[in-house]
Amino acid sequence: MRKSVKIRVPGTSANCGPGFDCLGVSCTIYNDLELTLLREPGLDIQVEGEGAEDIPTDERNLVWRSIQFLLGRLKASEDYKGAVIRMKNNVPLSRGLGSSAAAIVAALKAANVILGNPLDRRGLLQVATDLEGHPDNVAPAIYGGFTVSLVHDGVPESFSFLPKAPLELVVAVPNFHLSTKAARNALPSEVPLKDAVFNVGRAALLVGALAKGNMNFLRYAFDDTLHQPYRAKLIPGMYEVFDAARKAGAIGAAMSGAGPCIIAYVTDHAAAVGDAMIEAFRGHGVEARALTLGIDQRGAHIVKE
Ligand code: HSE
Numbered sequence: 001m002r003k004s005v006k007i008r009v010p011g012t013s014a015n016c017g018p019g020f021d022c023l024g025v026s027c028t029i030y031n032d033l034e035l036t037l038l039r040e041p042g043l044d045i046q047v048e049g050e051g052a053e054d055i056p057t058d059e060r061n062l063v064w065r066s067i068q069f070l071l072g073r074l075k076a077s078e079d080y081k082g083a084v085i086r087m088k089n090n091v092p093l094s095r096g097l098g099s100s101a102a103a104i105v106a107a108l109k110a111a112n113v114i115l116g117n118p119l120d121r122r123g124l125l126q127v128a129t130d131l132e133g134h135p136d137n138v139a140p141a142i143y144g145g146f147t148v149s150l151v152h153d154g155v156p157e158s159f160s161f162l163p164k165a166p167l168e169l170v171v172a173v174p175n176f177h178l179s180t181k182a183a184r185n186a187l188p189s190e191v192p193l194k195d196a197v198f199n200v201g202r203a204a205l206l207v208g209a210l211a212k213g214n215m216n217f218l219r220y221a222f223d224d225t226l227h228q229p230y231r232a233k234l235i236p237g238m239y240e241v242f243d244a245a246r247k248a249g250a251i252g253a254a255m256s257g258a259g260p261c262i263i264a265y266v267t268d269h270a271a272a273v274g275d276a277m278i279e280a281f282r283g284h285g286v287e288a289r290a291l292t293l294g295i296d297q298r299g300a301h302i303v304k305e
Contacts, residue, residue: 022148095259146295237281253265
């Protein structure tokens, strides 16, 4: 008998300003993956929605590659040689909202369910981090909420919590792609100690203030000196978009992951903040749209088995 499962997985925003490769937040924007694993070889992949025209539907497909990776880890590659994959995507592709993490996590979760759940969420985090290279998008995609992650001796650890602050996320999505690889290539291998100190204080303050719901401190807490200054040249008008968001009422703003999306953290004025960010991008010749999202509380979950 063929076994199928449908998984819903959230988009995610990594770094959250100062938490480069460590902090992430799960957003209320979702991709759906319906997977059937086949005993016989063969791939039938269909993609609808965001990025459908750019996502390969052959052996190169990231969902399929992630499934194969998991099957290899679980010594089950001989049991399943093909798949029927149906993807319905809402998360913009290559924009800093965790589209690759969503594909990886949905694939691993779906295959894991079909195999009888040999891995718990921590096991999925390990495999997903090995595939993605860093845990800050895959962790919130698995757990939901706001996540703090690290890798110790090759083993990722992550905890998730729901901020006490009533935060909404306004994401300006520009109409160009930026690959994580290109954005990581822009980074130096070393940073000045004063920049590290700047970020340690802000990352700690951000987590503490969100956990306690202390809004007064948050306005300092989304700034960064470790990655954004080096990546600014890849996103026209980035700092002006941050300023426009703050002037329109945002608590803070940052690159979403490796960009090019910019995320503003707000408690109100979401529409005005979105409009201001679009306008600021336009001043630099970039067309953008704005999404107002909440914080997803569940992470990847089964919607049909
Ligand atoms: N922490 C990662 C980066 C997120 O900023 O490069 C993007 O995958």
